[in-house]
Amino acid sequence: MFKLKRLDTREEKWETFQREASPFLKDLYRVAMWLTRDPAEAEDLVQETMFQALRSFHGYELGTNCRAWMMKIMHNLNAKRLQKMGRMKLVDDPEDRLAETIPFEPSIPEQITDEEVIGALKRVPDPYRAVLVLSDVEEFSYKEIAFMLDVPIGTVMSRLSRGRKVLRQELAEYARNYGFGDGREAAAS
């Protein structure tokens, strides 16, 4: 009937927290790096997230999705951080219109390196990149991403679609600049 479980001693609470939350430290840092683009800031954000999670752990329902719960805490903290820095961006901005003008289904170059893929991902605008990372790198579902970012599922879908399109565009541009063709051209030749 009730999913909440009692947490007893401090040691037991710590062990439960350690068991549930600590395994996701690496994941948190990876996403924090995408959010901050700076190792020191990413460490600060992860540290703040872990302590906030520890403080709020009584509100976490054991057996549910701890990884998504912690990611949500981190995104909330990051939003506050950006607000303080005056860097909060809205989706409805010129970048949004830019994404809509991207040529139809840019093709994907062949033989791209991992570094080139990461470089292209870094050039994807923030709101799209956040969803792209959560979906295609961290493999969260639409529903989980909507929960984390506090946006409707439809917004997740549209940001992901645009993010993937921008990523392909960036890779296609890279291929053109460095003088090698794309997969479709190769296939057609």
Place this chain on the structure above:
Amino acid sequence: MHCKDFREISDAYLSDELLVETNIQVFQHLEDCRKCRQDFADRRALRHQLRTAVLSSDEFAIDPIFANRLELELKDAALKNIGWFGGLISPRMLVPLMSLALIVGMFSFVLLRFGGGNAEIAGYQGSIASFLAQVSLQAVGNHKHCAIEKQELWEAHSVAIDEAGAAVAAAVAPPVEEYFGGNVEVLHAHDCVYDGKLLSHVILKTNGHLVSVFVDKSGAIGDPQGSPSDSIVSERENGLQVASFYSGRSAVFLVSDLPETDNLNAARKLLDALKVSNV
């Protein structure tokens, strides 16, 4: 399915977010359409490469020294109990925290009795005390807007009365104060919605005891005794004394850790006052 239809759902297909029935249609289309099949294979390969590239990159790997240090700091905070409640558990905060716990317990009790909790308790296998304890835990989560998120009000231990609760506090406090000879302090008052029921919650303190008064403003609870009268039902549950009555307009509950006589007499004063007020 046509190519245009596939392109519209290809992102959801790539994320494995389609229904089984739609997946079958996609399989069939991909079998028949070489162009879409190739395009989708490219996209899937890129998605896979994106994930493996990031996961294997040193740039996005956590520094093990930082990870170890953080783990130790967290453990230290947890075992010293400064992490769990954000430093609230200090001698200075013991009284407000105990008050908060008592209030949540009282609130949970009222909700259990009159808020549709009976069906749940009927199927519960444990003792009533452990059931109430679990409900209290649940109420902490559900009641966070007025109990948890306003912790700073309790930290300051200040009187914090929102506009909605002020009218009820003004009606409730004087009769209780009259019974206790003027030694009553209004700690907090607010309106809160729980399980669709709008309750005014006034918290009073007298001679070291906390008294919670709940007034059902929504009318959803109705007359707890079945008929409007001057009678008051007095019960003791889970260490708390509960007096409930119907003021003629609302169901009212007075919950405290006072002796039964005091709790009942305070409720009687309250009933007399509320009968002639607008509450």
